[in-house]
Amino acid sequence: MNNIITLLRPRILSSINGLRQGNKKNNWARILMYGTLGIVFWIGTFIIFYRVLFYFQSVQDFGNILAMKLLSMIIITFFALLLFSNIINCLSHLYLSQDLPLVHSLPVSSKDIFVSRWMISTFDSSWMILAFSLPMFLSYGLIYKANTTYYVIFLMAMVFMCFIASALSSILVLFGAQILPAGRIRTILIILGVMMVMIIILVMRLTRPEQLVNPDSFASVVLYFNSMQTPNSPFLPTTWISDAIKAALHNETNTYLLNTALAGTFAFMLIFFNNFTAQVSYFSGFSKSQTTPRRLFAPLKYKGLDWESLLNFLPRESKAFAVKEIRTFFRDSSLWPQLFLMAALIAIYIYNFSVLPLDNTPIKTIYLQNIFSFLNIGLAASVLAAISARFVFPAVSMEGEAFWIIQAAPIQTRTFLWIKFFLYYIPLIILAEVLVVSSNLLLKVSPFMMILSVLTIFCLVPAVVGLGIGMGAVYANFKSENPANVITSFGGLLFMILSFALIAMVIILEAGPVYKIFMADLRGQSLSLIQIVWIFCSFTLAIILCLLSIFYPIHLGEKSLTIK
């Protein structure tokens, strides 16, 4: 036990040291921002759930069924999230962390190493889900006027669920590491996981929930409600956990005691089996993970055909960077799932516009089409900001510890940043323009709205990319084990906030003038001089804002990266 505590100490001390005052990474602004975001999210979740459950209560017969079904769905979703996050964390903590060779060289048993790592992995995977389940279950408790026992049972059930998910994941990983090197399992699991999410999203979208407004489909809804009353399988841990919480809500003592006991004993049995499996197989799996990683796919070679030559129009150093970035991007298998997810989101985005029931609404179609088109600018720009957060903001940090190559090379920091800017700007402008033009075509909008959309996106894309590259340079982290995760840092959050604020400001600046122009056109009226001046000023301000967002952050980034 002493060894396990000793092995846990570096992690605990690192966390404490990270909170120490004087540590630059933890200034008050950072703490305040994370704290505020957490509290806002927590309160928001509580309010939404409270209102939804309150509404359910007002629906006779179905209300309680819906609330309980929602509870089961939350438990199943949490369990799936816990499983997925535990698998990823277990792989990292047990097989891939950089400090593992050092830890395995210490005079401690591999069993002790396993237990300490598993505990850290369980904590890392569970705390956030546990924290954000509280407002949901608190709202259940308040709506159903539950007594204290409910809260105790809920906490016990959630803790048991975390242990079950963690032990199950760990057993899976231990078996997996016997067959494949750990690095490969992670790649395959991430890809499979994201593909699963994509399929769920696509299936949910393709069922066309908007058809629920059609009275002809009401018969199927009643059938759906009937099916919801069917109990879940009694052999699943999620059933025991949701049944325990439901029974505690309704104060059914025998049922909640039985289900909590089932979940608890199953959790402890799995932990025992997990330790046993680890004793037998952990070290051999770890040894296997130390082997050299090989490429998942062999490089494609076509004689006489070379994609690099397509970039020959670029200056030499720019082409060198472009080739390096493209190769690194497509060879980094951790980025592939994000590409799949992005493709699925874009497909759904365009599909949504194709199924909008514009003809069934009482509002004048031409008016609605153009409102949608205008809002679509903001929506497309927001999609772009989210993509930029994942790919553009970490672009500078992705250089990692190899950034010395750029520093030592005969190239100016400004040039380096501008090359990065154009590398992301070109694909993103194409993507964003395709999004707005295709959705506008589906909406059959007026030529004015089409031109406005194209031009606004043309200004917003470089602004968001400039903001991303510049702020990514200001808040660069070249020492991170996973640079793609810098978006979750203080700088990343700040970038998200600023980019959404920029999009909102541009849209607000355009909204008034666009409405005036559109209505004047619709009514066949001409604009007054004051209106023209106002429109001119609004659009000029929007352009100035975009230009500022391109140049100023890159200038700040250059200053920040320039050698000190």
Added chain:
Amino acid sequence: MISLTELTKDYGTVMAVNKLSLNVNAGEIYGFIGPNGAGKTTTIRMMGGILAPTSGTIIIGGVDMAKNPVAGKKMIGFVPDRPFLYEKLTGMEFLRFSADLYDVPRDTFPHRSQELMKQFALWNWADELIEAYSHGMKQRLIIASALLHDPKILIIDEPMVGLDPAAVHMVKDILKELAANQITIFISTHTLSIAEDLCHRIGLIHKGTLLAQGNLDELKRIANLGEAKLEEVFLTIIKENTFI
């Protein structure tokens, strides 16, 4: 070829380099030795344009690094102490990337890169991703890439760390050959036998200050030692701490 004048780097809490002045001539191999934390890597990083000095000047091949760093860097082949590279590129792709940055003529690249890859025993690994390379192979690849553009000055931080004996022997031979061809080489090292074996002159730095410099005989005189190895000279000078 290299001239450092009153070079100082103050990190605020530590004075890493304190008014360091030295000159290195063309074709000379200058060894820079000192205990851990003496300021060797800081000096080398300032010379390579990776770190800005607090004060003082660095002249590389007649170019002031503060005024025209890009021109200065074009003359330098820089090898850091730790071989961090783009892991998702192959060895050959990395060499091409370097060649493009340093403007190596396109027509000479295929021959030159092949020659270097073979010279550094990396040819069979040229099309493998760098993530599959061992520490020593990465170190050899960095040295190869530093030589790709035929630099006038080679700045190397701990060149032999991670290299096997055969590779150490090979690198030593290459460095001697380069010096014979008038390439200036500035090496920082902990391995005193390498400095003794390879360097025309040696500078000894401790707590950011250059304590002594000269060839081995001059250092022995400074340390008031007769027949002695560099190790004894090093320990004596460090102990006394007040030679210059």
